[in-house]
Amino acid sequence: MFSALWNPFGIPRTESREFFEFHGVAKNSVAFFMFEIIEKTEIGPNVTWYEIKAPRIAKSRQCGQFVIIRALAHSERIPLTIADVNPVTGTITIIVQTVGKSTHEMDSLKKGDSFRDVAGPLGQPSHIQKYGTVAVIGGGLGTAVVYPQAVALRQAGNKIISIIGARTKELVILDDLLGSVSDKLIITTDDGSSGKKGLVTDALKELINSRDEKIGSTSSPSIDAVYCAGPVIMMKFVSEVTRPFNIPTIVSLNPVMVDGTGMCGGCRVTIDKQRKFACVDGPEFDGHKVDFDELMDRLKTYKGHETKKYEDHKCKLTPKN
Amino acid sequence: MQTNPEKLTAKERLAIPRQEMPQRPGDVRNKDFKEVNLGLAEQVAIREAQRCLQCKNAKCVSGCPVGIDIPGFIKLVAEGDFLGAAEILRSANDLPAVTGRVCPQEIQCEASCVRCKSDAPVAVGWLERFVADYQMQHGSKTAKLKVKKTGKKVACIGSGPSGITCAGQLARFGYDVTIFEAFHRPGGVLIYGIPEFRMPKEIVDAEIENLKRLGVNVETNVIVGRTVTIPQLINEEKFDAVFIAVGAGLPEFMDIPGENFKGVYSANEYLTRANLMEAYNPEAETPIIRGQRVCVIGGGNTAMDAVRTSKRLGAIESTIVYRRSQAEMPARKEEVHHAEEENIRFEMLTAPVEVLGDDAGWVKGLKCIRMQLGEADQSGRRRPVPIPGSEFTIDCDLVIVAIGTGANPLLTKTTPGLKLNKWDYIETDENLMTSIPGVFAGGDIVRGSATVILAMGDGKKDAQNIHNYLSAKQ
Numbered sequence: 001m002f003s004a005l006w007n008p009f010g011i012p013r014t015e016s017r018e019f020f021e022f023h024g025v026a027k028n029s030v031a032f033f034m035f036e037i038i039e040k041t042e043i044g045p046n047v048t049w050y051e052i053k054a055p056r057i058a059k060s061r062q063c064g065q066f067v068i069i070r071a072l073a074h075s076e077r078i079p080l081t082i083a084d085v086n087p088v089t090g091t092i093t094i095i096v097q098t099v100g101k102s103t104h105e106m107d108s109l110k111k112g113d114s115f116r117d118v119a120g121p122l123g124q125p126s127h128i129q130k131y132g133t134v135a136v137i138g139g140g141l142g143t144a145v146v147y148p149q150a151v152a153l154r155q156a157g158n159k160i161i162s163i164i165g166a167r168t169k170e171l172v173i174l175d176d177l178l179g180s181v182s183d184k185l186i187i188t189t190d191d192g193s194s195g196k197k198g199l200v201t202d203a204l205k206e207l208i209n210s211r212d213e214k215i216g217s218t219s220s221p222s223i224d225a226v227y228c229a230g231p232v233i234m235m236k237f238v239s240e241v242t243r244p245f246n247i248p249t250i251v252s253l254n255p256v257m258v259d260g261t262g263m264c265g266g267c268r269v270t271i272d273k274q275r276k277f278a279c280v281d282g283p284e285f286d287g288h289k290v291d292f293d294e295l296m297d298r299l300k301t302y303k304g305h306e307t308k309k310y311e312d313h314k315c316k317l318t319p320k321n
Numbered sequence: 322m323q324t325n326p327e328k329l330t331a332k333e334r335l336a337i338p339r340q341e342m343p344q345r346p347g348d349v350r351n352k353d354f355k356e357v358n359l360g361l362a363e364q365v366a367i368r369e370a371q372r373c374l375q376c377k378n379a380k381c382v383s384g385c386p387v388g389i390d391i392p393g394f395i396k397l398v399a400e401g402d403f404l405g406a407a408e409i410l411r412s413a414n415d416l417p418a419v420t421g422r423v424c425p426q427e428i429q430c431e432a433s434c435v436r437c438k439s440d441a442p443v444a445v446g447w448l449e450r451f452v453a454d455y456q457m458q459h460g461s462k463t464a465k466l467k468v469k470k471t472g473k474k475v476a477c478i479g480s481g482p483s484g485i486t487c488a489g490q491l492a493r494f495g496y497d498v499t500i501f502e503a504f505h506r507p508g509g510v511l512i513y514g515i516p517e518f519r520m521p522k523e524i525v526d527a528e529i530e531n532l533k534r535l536g537v538n539v540e541t542n543v544i545v546g547r548t549v550t551i552p553q554l555i556n557e558e559k560f561d562a563v564f565i566a567v568g569a570g571l572p573e574f575m576d577i578p579g580e581n582f583k584g585v586y587s588a589n590e591y592l593t594r595a596n597l598m599e600a601y602n603p604e605a606e607t608p609i610i611r612g613q614r615v616c617v618i619g620g621g622n623t624a625m626d627a628v629r630t631s632k633r634l635g636a637i638e639s640t641i642v643y644r645r646s647q648a649e650m651p652a653r654k655e656e657v658h659h660a661e662e663e664n665i666r667f668e669m670l671t672a673p674v675e676v677l678g679d680d681a682g683w684v685k686g687l688k689c690i691r692m693q694l695g696e697a698d699q700s701g702r703r704r705p706v707p708i709p710g711s712e713f714t715i716d717c718d719l720v721i722v723a724i725g726t727g728a729n730p731l732l733t734k735t736t737p738g739l740k741l742n743k744w745d746y747i748e749t750d751e752n753l754m755t756s757i758p759g760v761f762a763g764g765d766i767v768r769g770s771a772t773v774i775l776a777m778g779d780g781k782k783d784a785q786n787i788h789n790y791l792s793a794k795q
Contacts, residue, residue, distance in 0.1 A: 056548045057548060060550075074604065074606060075606055076598070077505075077598070077607070101606055119543075119548070259513075259593060261544055261731055262731055263569075263570065263593070264587060264589050265574070266590045268574075270581065275574060275576075280731055297682040298581065298583060298682075300682070301584075
């Protein structure tokens, strides 16, 4: 808006399509249409699966890494885990829950449209090794984060027991996919509408206490490692469950992030009393060392703003008579 | 264009006082993001240019990191040939509209001006800015380049001042140049760091446009080290040489208690939200905390940019907290002066000891201690020492840490064989080449945090060295 007042050289603003044409990033440019949405499917209530053309990222991505996406020219930069890639077709898969204005704008794009910007792959790749039996725990959208880990861990020769937690049946996502790479799949829901009634931690405790799950051994504990992603409170309690047993627990953190390249410091988290940047040092950390309370608090920073923007946005979408 | 320039004697020239830069009043401009300085009018620029004594052995030129023919361009300004002056500027400096605004002239060209002895130096920076703006408004666009192509490809990593300069020079040498930018918009620190009121983004966009007309290819959203690595650029994408200019990196924090309360930003984050993500614009979606009482810690240009931005975003009180005295502040004098005019408070000889938070985890104050200057340290500046028992608290709801940056590991850690110094910056030889043959580096990733013009100086030298290297390889 300020630039509209002060624009002596008559250069189109970045928001406009003309900007790209002005800059020679013209209609037929690869750069402009690089991030085309090849496939878009609703896989749950407000949960969408996108397959996006991003050949460079598809080629270099390793398990556990994320991208930063801007749907439109004025949108926020949002970090999203890469659920899967296809280096042959040059596409990446991301799974997005529509929760605010920026994700709503993503949802407004159709198959064949393009995202304005997709940058990545960012973050450290997952640490994958052979442990024996690994519990892979996804809470809500976190299931999309742990799915690629389950694939990689299985390839590394681990037995995979997956636990998906959700409030209710409709919110259980990717159960088919995760189930297909797991030796055992457990679903827990808060209301018991699908799988066991209860929390993922209940299922995890039960697993740890039952010794028959472990391949070729009866010694405790029955789980050799836990990979976990989901709401911070869930990751915190999962880490508390495994701590007394010294079971290695890897959590995937989701702090506020702007650039994703280590420049802004907004994603700083406290790990073992040390400052780490989730974008370049993470996003995966040892759950027994994470200051979850601080992370939960910092995630509240823009709560009011996001709700307001989304409400304003929805108001504009609703026709007034 | 004036055809009969005034013939002035040295005495007449000496009698002309330094002209004033028209600027918007402090209490008006501190409420919006429009530029502070309005630029010289044509007649004022000519008058200022007439002050130049046209020294035979001009000291100002050696004070310039890119060696602009300063008396040469000023002579043409005095004669009213502004486009001619622009040609002289552009032959040495790819970004005159930028450096005319952000260079620390007072310690470079203007510091060496002979008129410093009598009254005040010739306003080289203002004249540079005037000429560059004049050319943008009145000159013809940069012509499509007609040079003999060498058939060789060079990758420039980063589109800040160093990358832009190097890419422009290499294109003129006939190389096929691609710039890789990690962000969604090219320009580097000129876009994400320096605010609109000091460096209008249109100027940066226009410079990027110039580069494209020179045939430079700009690819955004490519994070070299992640999206593609340097070995891949060389081996798979067949680049003959690579120039690394990825700039400043990880923000430093103070390591005092309370730094993770909600309402503590690094200057990098605050300025990136405000500038690149345009959070000052109510229509933009990226949020920013608009503090009522803001403390900015640090005394450099970044601290000045942050504190003045906070005022413009509606702060009632914005304060610089700096542990030394004003004389030691590394910021440009003009920025400090502008900040004072904009009602910025300065708490000098003050060091933060703790960020205080309320029960909900939001910043509510900054506990500080008074300092006094002791012995000089390695940098030659007197070391600040705390005065025991002098603790006090500044009430604030936003704290911005602007105390510098460390090396960003993203590219350096993913490039095998790249030699780093003990601070993790890239080590280069006398030709600015890194430990990997054909890979050169410049700007902040080599120097640590420095200035736009020094980064540009590197870009220029690197372009020449890359040209020499690739020519010798034939």
